[in-house]
Amino acid sequence: MTQLAVGVDIGGTGIKAGLVDIATGEFSAERIKVETPAGGEPEDIAHVVREVIETLAPSNDVPIGVAFPSAIVDGVTRLAANVSKRWIDFAAESFFEQELGRPIHFVNDADAAGFAEATFGAARGVNGLVIMTTLGTGIGSALIYNGVLVPGSELGHLEIDGREAEAFAANRVREGEGLDWPTWAARLTEFYAHVEMLFSPQLFLIGGGVSKHAEEFIPLITVRTPVQVAQLRNDAGILGAAALAV
Numbered sequence: 001m002t003q004l005a006v007g008v009d010i011g012g013t014g015i016k017a018g019l020v021d022i023a024t025g026e027f028s029a030e031r032i033k034v035e036t037p038a039g040g041e042p043e044d045i046a047h048v049v050r051e052v053i054e055t056l057a058p059s060n061d062v063p064i065g066v067a068f069p070s071a072i073v074d075g076v077t078r079l080a081a082n083v084s085k086r087w088i089d090f091a092a093e094s095f096f097e098q099e100l101g102r103p104i105h106f107v108n109d110a111d112a113a114g115f116a117e118a119t120f121g122a123a124r125g126v127n128g129l130v131i132m133t134t135l136g137t138g139i140g141s142a143l144i145y146n147g148v149l150v151p152g153s154e155l156g157h158l159e160i161d162g163r164e165a166e167a168f169a170a171n172r173v174r175e176g177e178g179l180d181w182p183t184w185a186a187r188l189t190e191f192y193a194h195v196e197m198l199f200s201p202q203l204f205l206i207g208g209g210v211s212k213h214a215e216e217f218i219p220l221i222t223v224r225t226p227v228q229v230a231q232l233r234n235d236a237g238i239l240g241a242a243a244l245a246v
Contacts (some may be wrong), residue, residue, distance in 0.1 A: 004028055005063040006056050007242030008049055009109060012036060012069065012082025012137065015045070016234070017052045019062075020242035025120030029056060031238070040083030042090065046099040053100060064104040065245030066096060067112035067237045069140070071154055075106050081138060105245040108151065110134050112240030113207055113230070114142020115149045119243050121231035123147075128202035131155070131195060132230065135208040139166040139191070143199075149244075155195055165191045171210040181213075185220030192223045205230045 008017040018031040032052050037044035053064060068087075070077040075093025080086070093106035114132035117123040123130040123144055134140035139156030142149065156166035167173065169187040179187075192204060206218060207230035214229035221227050232239060 003246055004057070005065060005242040005245045006053055007112075007238035007240070007245070008052065008064070008066045009112070009237030009241060010036065010045060010049070010066065010068045011109070012040065015048055015052065016238055017049075017056060018235070018238045018242070019056045020239055022243055022246050025116070025232075025239055025243075027235075031235070032056065036083075040080075040087075042084065042086060042092070042095060043099075045083070046096055049096070050100050053102075060102050063242070063245035064100070064102060065112070065241030065243070066104050066106050067109040067241040068092065068106060069109045071152060072106060072108050073152070077106075105241070107241055107244050108140075108142075109237050110140025111142045111149055111151045111153075112238075112244060113140070113232070113236035114144050114205075114240065115244055116232050116236040116238075116240030117205055117207070117230050118144040118147050118149070120239055121236070122205055122228055123203065126203055129199060130203045130205060131199060131201045132205040132207060135169075135171045135188075135206060135210050137172045138170050140208075158191075158194060160190060160194050165194075171208060174210075181216045182220055185217045188217065189221050189223060192221055192225070192227065196223050196225050201225050203228065207233070207236055209234065 003022040018027045019029040070079045077092045130144040132142040141153045141155035169191045174184040204227045
């Protein structure tokens with residue numbers, strides 16, 4: 001029996017959403033992408049999300065998952081990245097349920113992406129600990145143990161030699177400093193070696209927009225743990241949010 005759910009992936013610049021067949025991990029309708037409202041205020045984002053959901057699934061019996069770039073505890077967003085500072089310690093899940101008039105599941109965007117890879121992608125069937133990282137404006141992370149999501153990791157904020165990891169190794173830093181691939185890969189090696197020392201994972205997965213250039217830098221990351229590119233690319237957040245809603 002087909003189980004459909006809507007996944008919404010909110011970013012600092014864009015909001016992506018799709019109606020997902022949870023059994024297959026495939027879209028049942030064309031994916032929607034719109035711009036994130038300037039300023040990133042909760043009311044403005046909720047208004048756009050409501051319109052998107054009403055387009056994809058007007059019926060209230062379709063589960064809704066929403067992924068957002070923040071640490072989230074009990075539906076409360078603890079941080080704000082590239083959106084209004086009002087999201088800090090904001091009861092986002094209950095606010096969205098009230099604004100949308102239907103129940104939703106609110107989840108960290110990297111956790112959603114990691115869960116998607118475990119359910120439909122490169123981490124499917126992998127035993128032990130898989131650490132998914134998304135390289136972009138910052139470094140998002142998700143821990144998957146034997147297919148089960150361990151939510152709430154923020155490995156991009158690890159302090160390494162007195163520096164926050166994402167402050168020297170995120171893709172934004174590579175672009176801003178004009179780093180070539182080998183130089184950036186050396187910084188990534190420092191980051192992944194530190195994470196490897198702490199967690200001894202079975203597999204590292206790398207996602208985010210820069211993953212389309214995986215052949216340029218992943219072979220240059222020298223750690224013991226296998227490092228692979230994530231399979232689901234920019235669809236991972238949508239697919240994971242939908243799957244977690246179910």
